[in-house]
Amino acid sequence: MVNAGATSGLEQRIEAQAKELGFVSVGFTCAEEDPLRSQRLEEWLGEGRHASMEWMENRLHHRRSPQGLWPEAKSVIALGMSYAPALDPLGLEDEGARARISVYAQGKDYHDVVKKRLKALARWLVDAVPDTELKVFVDTAPVMEKPLGEASGIGWQGKHTNLVSPDHGSWLFLGAIYTTLELEPSHPHRDQCGSCRACLNACPTDAFPNAYTIDAGRCISYLTIEHKGPIAEEFRGPLGNRIYGCDDCLAVCPWNKFASEAYAASEFLPRAELTAPRIGELLGLDDAGFRKLFSGSPIKRIGRDRFVRNCLYAAGNSGDEGLIGPVDELLSDPDPAVADAAGWAKARLSGA
Structure with missing residues (x-):
């Protein structure tokens, strides 16, 4: 049984610890299924918009909700780590003899970097609340990181379908921790794309x-x-x-004016x-x-x-x-x- 004293103010403590580990955005949401989110995913798959990525359809039952993947989950901790670039991602557009590699792939593999930080946060959380159970995810499991990020208030899914942060623009690597703890949900972030195209x-x-x-x-x-x-x-x-x-679709987002490479992890x-x-x-x-x-x-x-x-x-x-x-x-x-x-x-x- 989880000690009530151990969970008092836990959301604020998690956020503080996560930011010490290099995460710039932290939010919380419940692990239950969101019917509208599931419907949108099913419609997208039904239209064949996933091309040859059959794994998305094959594991739809897991992807529909955190509890679909892990029934014991009660809450999700959604986290973002900045990889805001110092150089203009469109700067080589007219340099035909030189190749363009996406910003996120020019440094170390984000899977390894983010997962290492998530595991460190998970160890801290287990020490803080010994009876908790949790699982960490970075992009390789059937987890809907972007909708969960929106539900947890760290940003909203923009018209390009990627998460947009009002503080860090479109340059966020996303991770998630599923836990048996019942955490207070954050307020979902409202869409702020407006009429921009x-x-x-x-x-x-x-x-x-x-x-x-x-x-x-x-x-x-x-x-x-x-x-x-x-x-x-x-x-x-x-x-x-x-x-x-x-x-291209990330680089032109006006919200990137608030992003700064100063927040990016050195590994990136x-x-x-x-x-x-x-x-x-x-x-x-x-x-x-x-x-x-x-x-x-x-x-x-x-x-x-x-x-x-x-x-x-x-x-x-x-x-x-x-x-x-x-x-x-x-x-x-x-x-x-x-x-x-x-x-x-x-x-x-x-x-x-």
């Missing part, structure tokens, strides 16, 4: 059929990270020089070799070279073949004829998607 208008592939709805199959982040095999021709040109993820500082890499150098990566370059990076998870495929599309969009040589080397690559991308890039660079 900056994120919708910025999307290079028109991935937003409506505000607050994303078609993953058209999203550059999905295409460059999750999608296997050749990317459809209609998207290859709009990829531009983006080789891993896309920041960009590695110099990933801020503006030359496409020609990346095309020469074999599997061993790829693994070495991206050790400790979230980019490592997509593997060399998918990564080089992306680089070839960027090469084809670069207009740099000096890349024809490195592209030629990949025309007979063992991976069919790489060889196909090489053929497309050579045709583009040759003016065919």
Whole structure:
């Protein structure tokens, strides 16, 4: 049985401890199912907006609510860690020979960094309230971090479907702790997007059929990270020089004027070799070279073949004829998607 004295003012103590650990946003919500949230998820999946991410549909029963995943859960602690960039994420837009890597992937793998901090907070909480049970999650479990973040008051889901914080803009890594403690829920955050359409208008592939709805199959982040095999021709040109993820809809959000890189964890500082890499150098990566370059990076998870495929599309969009040589080397690559991308890039660079 949990001692009442141990839980007095616990929400404020959790928030203070979380901020000591580097979390900039903390909120609380109940673990019960929200019927409207579940309905929206089912409709999105029913429309096929999740593309090839079958795992989202397969674990719908877990994703519907925290208690669907863990019936004993009573509360959710939602947390955000800032990765606000010091450099303009759109700064390389016209630098055709250099590749663009999403801000979040230029430093250490956020899964490892955030989970380590969550575990530290969990240990503190178990020491503070010994009879509590809890589970920690960072992006790899069927947890609806963004809706839970909105319900817990740390931000709202913007028209680009990502969480927006009034203090830290769109640059937040999200984590969650499910617990058997009954914590006082925070007030849900109200939507403050207003009439703004900056994120919708910025999307290079028109991935937003409506505000607050994303078609993953058209999203550059999905295409460059999750999608296997050749990317459809209609998207290859709009990829531009983006080789891993896309920041456009986040970068144009007006709420980012309140974000500051001073709040970002040091682990998320960009590695110099990933801020503006030359496409020609990346095309020469074999599997061993790829693994070495991206050790400790979230980019490592997509593997060399998918990564080089992306680089070839960027090469084809670069207009740099000096890349024809490195592209030629990949025309007979063992991976069919790489060889196909090489053929497309050579045709583009040759003016065919």
